[in-house]
Amino acid sequence: MSDQPEQEKPDRSRVQDDRTGRSAAAARMAQQASWVDQQIRVAMAKGEFDDLPGAGKPLKDLGSSHDPDWWLKKLVERERIAVLPPSLQLRKDDAELDARLDQLFADAEVRREVEDFNARVMRARYSPQDGQPPLITMPRDLDETVAAWQQRRADRRTARAAEAAPDPAPPRRRWWQRRR
Numbered sequence: 001m002s003d004q005p006e007q008e009k010p011d012r013s014r015v016q017d018d019r020t021g022r023s024a025a026a027a028r029m030a031q032q033a034s035w036v037d038q039q040i041r042v043a044m045a046k047g048e049f050d051d052l053p054g055a056g057k058p059l060k061d062l063g064s065s066h067d068p069d070w071w072l073k074k075l076v077e078r079e080r081i082a083v084l085p086p087s088l089q090l091r092k093d094d095a096e097l098d099a100r101l102d103q104l105f106a107d108a109e110v111r112r113e114v115e116d117f118n119a120r121v122m123r124a125r126y127s128p129q130d131g132q133p134p135l136i137t138m139p140r141d142l143d144e145t146v147a148a149w150q151q152r153r154a155d156r157r158t159a160r161a162a163e164a165a166p167d168p169a170p171p172r173r174r175w176w177q178r179r180r
Contacts (some may be wrong), residue, residue: 086124087135093117094137101149102156114145 043049067073075081084092097117104110118139124136 010130010135075170084125085129085132087129087137090121090124090135090137094140097140097145098148098152101145102152104149107146110146110149111142113141116140149178 026103094117097114101110101113104113121135121137121139129135129168
């Protein structure tokens with residue numbers, strides 16, 4: 001180590017301009033507003049702000065009262081999220097279960113999915129449902145559901161095989177048998 005003190009570097013943002021007496025940072029900030037205004041004027045002259053979507057239309061919900069959950073309501077609206085009571089959600093899941101099972105490939109996956117559905121039904125049956133629609137969804141029989149899935153799977157395979165099989169071509173006529 002040396003015994004000499006380190007030279008302090010001057011802070012460039014605090015350096016005074018000899019002509020104006022202001023710091024360089026203050027001068028840049030003063031010029032930035034006019035620079036932005038100039039860029040906007042140039043863009044307007046080029047017509048870059050013409051035909052923007054929503055031009056001339058009022059902003060949505062501008063005058064309505066303040067709602068602290070506005071962002072949540074917009075998210076639900078934009079993403080089409082449906083929050084249903086458990087009894088209605090289970091009805092919907094029951095109606096869509098076969099289509100969801102048809103996307104699976106193994107018996108174990110189908111069994112797991114049906115067991116999960118049955119567990120949710122039983123949980124909803126034993127939980128209080130004050131003020132909600134009645135729960136009419138029943139648990140599915142595991143073996144029957146798997147057998148029905150296997151049957152639908154076999155039907156799809158035979159349908160695909162029938163589509164892939166070439167049509168028997170009509171017998172080819174000889175040149176002397178063709179009529180003109």
